Amino acid sequence: MSAATTYGILLVSFSKHSHQQHFVPLYQAHPRLRIVGVVDHPDIDGELRQANRQWAEKLSVPYSEDVGQAINDPAIDIVSIGCEIEKRSELIVRTATAGKHLWVDKFPGATLSECELAVAAVENAGVRAIIPGYAYGELARQVRMVLADGCLGDLLGIHLDIMFGKGWPRAIKQRAPFTLPDGHWKYPELKRELLTVGAYSVGLIQECLGPIRHIVGHAGAFFFPEHAVNGCDDFGTLTMTDDQGRVATLSAGRIGVAGHPQGGPARAYLIGSRQSATVDSKNPALHTYMRDYTAGYDYTPPPTDPMQWHEGPPVLANALANDVAGLSVGLEDLVAAIDENRPPRYGLRQGRDLMEILLAGYRAAGLGEAVELPLERD
Known part of the structure; x- marks a missing residue:
C-alpha cells in the first residue's frame, strides 16, 4: 500500500484482561491511523458491554455486537484484538479471511491447536499480524x-x-x-x-x-x-x-x-x-x-x-x-509491514511457538x- 494511506482500526473488546485501553492513545497519536469503531461478541456480560459503550462514546465512534459485519466494513484495515484469549483464534481466522490486518494483544489462542489455526489463516490470507508485547520493548x-x-x-x-x-x-x-x-x-x-x-x-x-x-x-x-x-x-x-x-x-x-x-x-x-x-x-x-x-x-x-x-x-x-513496553515501536513496525508487504518482527507464528513453550x-x-x-x- 502507499506510504500515504490512512488505515482504519476496529477495536474488538475492552475486556478487563486485555490492554486495549492502553493501545488507544497509540492509535490516536499515529498520523496514519484512525479509530473507526468498537465491537464485541453478543455473549458478553453487562459490565463489559458498558465499558465498550463508554469507550465508543469517548472516541465518538459506533459500537456494535455484530463482529462479522464490523470486520467486513470496507473502512476497516486493521483489527485490534482485545477480547478474552478463549475467543481469539476464531476471531483471528474470521479477520484474516476478510483480508484485514491484525494487532493481537499477546496470545493468538487458548490452546496450541487454536494458535495453529490462527497462524494458518493469517499466512494463507497474506495479511500482516503482529503481537507487540515481546520483541519491541x-x-x-x-x-x-x-x-x-x-x-x-x-x-x-x-x-x-x-x-x-x-x-x-x-x-x-x-x-x-x-x-x-x-x-x-x-x-x-x-x-x-x-x-x-x-x-x-x-x-x-x-x-x-x-x-x-x-x-x-x-x-x-x-x-x-x-x-x-x-x-x-x-x-x-x-x-x-x-x-x-x-x-x-x-x-x-x-x-x-x-x-x-x-x-x-x-x-x-x-x-x-x-x-x-x-x-x-x-x-x-x-x-x-x-x-x-x-x-x-x-x-x-x-x-x-x-x-x-x-x-x-x-x-x-x-x-x-519513554516507552519501556515498546508498543509504539511495534505499531510502527506493523504500519511499515503493511506498507512494504512484509512480515513484522514478531508475528503469530512466533506467538504459536511461545504458547507451546x-x-x-x-x-x-x-x-x-x-x-x-x-x-x-x-
Missing part, C-alpha cells in the same frame, strides 16, 4: 544491542526476571493443589501469571536462543489467596535448553506492590563465553528507596480492580525510557519432571 532492544556488540563472545545462557509489582499480597489460609491449565486461562478474579507475565520473558528468549527442546517448570508458591484457593499460579519459574544446549531460566509473576520502586523488575542476565552482562530496562538501576513509603501509607488497590490489571502500581522512580512449562510443573519439545498432540 526496551529490555529486548538493549539485550539485542549487547549481543550485536559481540563483547560477550558466544551466548551460553540467559536469565530473566520480569515481574509485576501489582496487587496486595495477603496471608494464604487455604490452598488447592496446583492444577494444569485446560484451555481456560482467565477467571473473574485472577489470571494465570506464568502465562501472563512469563510470556514476556519467553518472547525475549526466542529472540536470543534457538528452538527450545527441554523445559522444567515450578509453580505453587503464592502471593495471593485468590490464586492459592484455585491452585492457579501467581508466580513461577522455568528452566529450558535450546537445540544447541544453551540454557535459559526465568522467574515471572505478580509479586505485589512495594516490591520494586518502578512497578516490578525487568532485568536480563546474559552469560557469554568471554564475559557476562546485566541489562536493566528500568534504569536508573540504583534502587535506593524507602519501602515503608509505599507499604506503609494509606494505599490499597482499587476495589474494582484489586489485581490492578488496568491500574498502575505506585512508583517511586521513573524509568529513563509455556504449555510445556505448565506440563513440566504439573508432572514434576522435564518435558521435551515439540509437544506431542493429544
